[in-house]
Every structure is written in structure tokens, then in C-alpha cells.
Amino acid sequence: MKQDIEILIARLFNETLSSEEKERLVVWCGESAENKQTFARMKNIWDAAHPAFPAQDIHVDQAEAKIVRKIRKGKRGQIRFLVWWQRAAAVIVVPLLVVSLYLFFNRQSKEEAAFSRQEIIAPKGTYTQITLPDGSTVWLNSGSKLSYSIPFKKSKRETFLEGEAFFDVKANPKRPFIVVTDGISITATGTKFNVDAYLSDTLRTITLEEGRVLIESPQLHKKTEMDINRQFVWNTNTDVYNVYTVDASLYGKWKEGILIFRDETLENIFKRVARTFNVDISVKDPALAKQRYRATFEQESLDEILELLRMSAPIRYDFNGDKRNPKKIIEVSRKN
Amino acid sequence: MINRENSGNVSNQISFLLMYDEQQILDQLKEGDEDIFLFLFHKYYKDLVLFAGTILSDRRDICEDIVQNVFLDLWSRRCSISIKTSLKGFFLQSVRNGCLDELRHSKVVRAHADYVAFLGNDMDSLTEQYILHSDLEFRLKEGLNAMPEEYRQAFELNRIHGLKYREIAANLQVSERTIEERIGKALKFLRHYLRDFFLWILFLLYL
Numbered sequence: 001m002k003q004d005i006e007i008l009i010a011r012l013f014n015e016t017l018s019s020e021e022k023e024r025l026v027v028w029c030g031e032s033a034e035n036k037q038t039f040a041r042m043k044n045i046w047d048a049a050h051p052a053f054p055a056q057d058i059h060v061d062q063a064e065a066k067i068v069r070k071i072r073k074g075k076r077g078q079i080r081f082l083v084w085w086q087r088a089a090a091v092i093v094v095p096l097l098v099v100s101l102y103l104f105f106n107r108q109s110k111e112e113a114a115f116s117r118q119e120i121i122a123p124k125g126t127y128t129q130i131t132l133p134d135g136s137t138v139w140l141n142s143g144s145k146l147s148y149s150i151p152f153k154k155s156k157r158e159t160f161l162e163g164e165a166f167f168d169v170k171a172n173p174k175r176p177f178i179v180v181t182d183g184i185s186i187t188a189t190g191t192k193f194n195v196d197a198y199l200s201d202t203l204r205t206i207t208l209e210e211g212r213v214l215i216e217s218p219q220l221h222k223k224t225e226m227d228i229n230r231q232f233v234w235n236t237n238t239d240v241y242n243v244y245t246v247d248a249s250l251y252g253k254w255k256e257g258i259l260i261f262r263d264e265t266l267e268n269i270f271k272r273v274a275r276t277f278n279v280d281i282s283v284k285d286p287a288l289a290k291q292r293y294r295a296t297f298e299q300e301s302l303d304e305i306l307e308l309l310r311m312s313a314p315i316r317y318d319f320n321g322d323k324r325n326p327k328k329i330i331e332v333s334r335k336n
Numbered sequence: 337m338i339n340r341e342n343s344g345n346v347s348n349q350i351s352f353l354l355m356y357d358e359q360q361i362l363d364q365l366k367e368g369d370e371d372i373f374l375f376l377f378h379k380y381y382k383d384l385v386l387f388a389g390t391i392l393s394d395r396r397d398i399c400e401d402i403v404q405n406v407f408l409d410l411w412s413r414r415c416s417i418s419i420k421t422s423l424k425g426f427f428l429q430s431v432r433n434g435c436l437d438e439l440r441h442s443k444v445v446r447a448h449a450d451y452v453a454f455l456g457n458d459m460d461s462l463t464e465q466y467i468l469h470s471d472l473e474f475r476l477k478e479g480l481n482a483m484p485e486e487y488r489q490a491f492e493l494n495r496i497h498g499l500k501y502r503e504i505a506a507n508l509q510v511s512e513r514t515i516e517e518r519i520g521k522a523l524k525f526l527r528h529y530l531r532d533f534f535l536w537i538l539f540l541l542y543l
Contacts, residue, residue: 041465044466044467045467045472047386047387047390048386048467048468048469048471048472049472051386051389051469052386052389052390052392052393052394052396053386053389053394053396055382055386055469057396058381058382058385058386058396058400060377060378060381060382063377063381063400063403063404064374064377064378064381066404067377067404067407067408068370068374070408071370071373071408071411071412247441294397294398294401296401312397
């Protein structure tokens with residue numbers, strides 16, 4: 001009997017097990033804890049003897065270098081890619097701007113009893129956190145612009161976005177929160193979501209991390225309702241839209257200085273890296289641009305990111321900027 | 337340092353020794369000793385990546401990501417962490433959790449589902465005695481070293497270097513029949529030597 005079962009298990013690993021035999025094996029495994037244990041032990045040894053990939057392909061030293069760099073970096077700081085004076089400037093200027101504009105418009109609105117427009121821009125290579133008059137929080141990514149009226153209208157809280165922003169909306173069902181971007185209108189009550197709609201890109205992507213939103217656009221025949229972990233992608237070139245299921249928490253990580261790519265094309269990876277560091281990166285080889293990679297960058301510098309990508313993809317890169325800023329223009333091509 | 341486990345069946349004595357030494361290792365970790373941390377990294381990294389590979393199969397990059405995160409997490413939580421099992425058990429469990437998370441995210445149906453069907457999710461009982469790739473390698477090497485030189489040579493040329501019987505025979509200037517015999521003897525020797533924990537695997541691999 002035992003011998004018999006061992007042969008079945010062997011066939012399972014060898015993928016030559018028939019469906020009746022499989023049935024028998026499942027029954028046998030369910031019979032006792034001891035049988036289960038035997039199976040687990042055999043699978044263990046089979047796994048150890050038949051690795052999914054060659055052990056020589058695992059480079060412990062490279063991995064060690066990566067780990068050491070990460071642990072030496074110590075605590076995960078905030079916006080690391082800004083130099084200290086930019087950080088200081090951001091800390092001082094943004095609240096100052098908000099307060100002075102608020103005071104200014106407040107005075108004006110009292111005098112004129114009218115709504116005024118507020119506009120906030122995140123300079124390229126930086127991102128900015130804003131608190132809106134209703135207590136909602138918005139993070140504006142590099143080169144993006146958000147505008148809204150102060151105060152919000154009584155009936156709705158309306159904002160206009162160009163670029164990318166993450167919204168953490170204070171709940172208020174009576175006054176819907178609306179984001180308008182490039183013809184799309186997103187209605188929320190209390191939710192967290194990311195909107196990626198740079199006019200220079202072809203895709204408009206809305207990713208819902210919490211709650212529920214309603215999407216309207218002239219291109220859509222009906223309103224589309226979205227739940228948690230759903231992602232709405234509209235391709236402005238083809239005018240086709242799709243809704244996917246994703247891990248939404250990954251899409252707002254940029255606001256913590258973390259770049260996460262899951263099976264993303266090199267083209268898109270470089271696009272995002274370029275935006276984050278305010279440089280131009282062009283991928284010369286179209287086939288290369290379409291290759292997909294996974295990567296996570298936490299507080300790495302531009303040089304470190306390029307180096308890491310060079311180690312894992314068949315690429316080389318050249319700095320082609322001018323003397324003053326040699327890294328402003330980067331060309332990526334296939335490694336020979 | 338840690339006593340190397342050579343077989344799946346760790347006797348009580350050895351496991352006591354192991355726990356004792358591991359306590360010292362953990363104490364040093366808590367004090368922020370990077371050398372000890374890197375020692376653990378070197379000792380377990382490859383095996384853990386291969387272990388992750390048993391769940392996520394072909395995605396080596398993800399497997400490496402997961403194992404690296406387990407180590408980073410150990411380092412950043414080293415002061416507060418309490419490890420009730422052995423370090424090996426802790427690592428295996430953490431890597432398995434990381435892999436299962438990944439499976440949940442990627443929603444791709446994989447061969448792993450088969451094993452879950454057989455075992456349910458409780459494989460915990462095995463972690464302490466889990467045989468790592470390097471354990472197997474070590475044991476095999478030991479076995480090879482213990483056998484007569486002639487057998488070992490023929491066996492290695494065939495199984496490790498991938499030479500055909502005819503080529504080996506020409507190389508060693510003996511008949512093909514002799515090579516056949518030597519490899520057969522080598523297998524028999526190994527089967528006996530390794531019988532305590534993988535008699536049957538050789539039966540699968542070589543018969």
C-alpha cells in the first residue's frame with residue numbers, strides 16, 4: 001500500500017498522474033494527519049531536489065549589497081529626493097502661500113461676497129500636500145495643478161486637476177466632492193483615490209483605495225460606479241476604457257516617496273522616474289520599451305535607480321544634458 | 337555558531353544546542369550586530385529563495401524580493417521581535433507568508449493550488465524539520481565522499497557533468513559495461529547512505 005502511494009505521489013510531481021489516481025491520493029491525504037505529513041515530507045524533498053530555477057542564478061552578494069544599502073539608509077525619511085533647501089522652502093512657502101491666499105481671498109470675499117479661485121502647483125521634481133477648506137487632504141505630484149473655489153460651493157465641493165493627485169476626501173454625503181480632469185468627472189463622498197491624468201500621457205487612470213466613486217465622461221454612455229481596488233483606465237488615443245482589479249494601495253505610494261512597479265513596461269517605469277526627478281528620459285529601442293519589469297524604489301536617488309535598472313534589464317544609459325545639468329537628458333538604449 | 341543540520345531528523349540534543357546558540361544570535365542581533373545579521377543572510381538566502389520558488393515557481397525576481405523583505409523586516413524589528421520557533425522555522429514561515437500574499441495579489445492560478453488541495457494550509461508541522469536545498473546538497477556530497485573513488489568518479493561524470501556512458505568509458509579507458517556497473521553501485525551506495533530520509537526520491541530520480 002505504502003509503496004503504491006509513493007508511486008502516485010511521484011507521478012503527481014512528474015505531472016503524469018491521471019485524474020482517478022489524483023482522486024485516490026486526495027482521499028489518502030485526508031485519511032490521517034500522518035498521511036498528510038508523509039506527503040508534505042515527500043514534496044519537501046522533491047522541491048529541494050528540483051529547484052524551480054538553478055541555485056547558481058541566485059547571486060547572494062548582489063542581494064547582500066542591496067540589503068546593506070537599505071539598512072544603512074536607516075529610517076525611511078520623507079521626500080528624500082529634494083535637497084535640504086528645497087525641503088525648507090517647501091515647508092515655509094506652501095503654508096505661507098495657502099494662508100496668505102486664504103486671507104487675501106477671505107477679505108475679498110467678505111468685501112465682494114463672491115467666490116475666488118485658488119490654484120496650487122507642485123513644482124516639477126517635487127510633490128506637495130494641501131489641506132482643502134473642507135478638511136480633505138490632497139497630495140499633488142510633480143508638475144501637477146489643482147484649482148478650486150474658496151470657499152467651496154454650498155451644494156458641492158468641486159476641484160479641477162491637471163496631472164496626478166491623491167485625494168483623501170473628508171466624508172460628507174450632503175456635499176459631494178468632485179474632481180474634474182480632462183473631461184472626466186469623478187464624484188466621491190468620503191473616499192481615498194488616485195487620479196493620474198497628465199495631459200502629456202495617453203492614459204487617464206483612476207484608482208480607488210477606499211470607499212466608492214462615480215465616474216462620468218462624455219465618452220462614456222453611462223455613469224460608472226467603482227469600488228475598492230478597482231481601476232478605471234481610459235486610453236485617449238483609442239478612446240477605449242477598461243476597468244481592472246488592482247492592489248490600489250500601490251498607486252498612491254508616490255506620496256511617500258516610494259515608486260512601485262508591477263509588471264510595468266520599461267517605458268512607463270522611466271516615464272515615472274523622469275517625472276519624479278524632473279529629467280527627460282527617452283528609451284530608444286521600441287522593443288525594449290515594451291519589456292515588463294517589477295521594481296520597488298524606496299527613497300533611492302536617480303543614480304541608484306538607473307544603476308539598479310541597468311543591473312536587471314539589458315540596458316545602458318547616457319547622460320546627454322548640458323554642462324550645467326548633465327543628467328537633465330538621459331538616453332536609454334539596448335546593451336550590446 | 338549554529339550547528340549545521342544535516343538531516344531532517346534533528347535529535348533532541350542537537351535541537352537544544354541549536355536553540356541555545358540561536359538565543360545568543362538573537363541577543364547580538366538586538367544589539368544591532370550587522371555581522372551576525374549578514375551571517376544569517378548568507379546562511380539562509382539561497383535556500384529561502386529556492387523555498388519561495390516552490391510556491392511561486394518561475395518568478396525568481398519576486399522570490400528574491402520576498403526573501404529580502406523578510407530580512408529587512410527582521411532587521412528593522414530586531415529589538416521587538418520574539419521568535420518562538422527556531423530561526424529556520426521563523427524564516428520559512430515568514431517567506432511562506434510573503435509568497436501567499438503575493439499569490440493572493442496576483443490571482444494567477446498556479447500548481448500550488450494542488451498542494452493546498454492536498455495539505456490544506458497547515459504545513460506548519462513540517463517547518464522545523466524542513467529539508468533545505470543545501471541540506472540535501474550537503475548530504476549528497478557527504479555520501480559521494482564516503483563511497484569508493486571509482487564509483488564516485490563515474491557517477492559525477494554522468495550525473496553532474498552530463499557525460500554519456502560511452503564518453504566516460506573512453507575517458508577512463510574502461511568498457512561501457514564497467515561504467516554501467518559502477519554507476520549502478522554508486523546508486524546503490526547512495527540509496528543506502530541516504531535511506532533515512534530520501535530512499536524513495538532516488539527511486540524516483542534514478543531508477
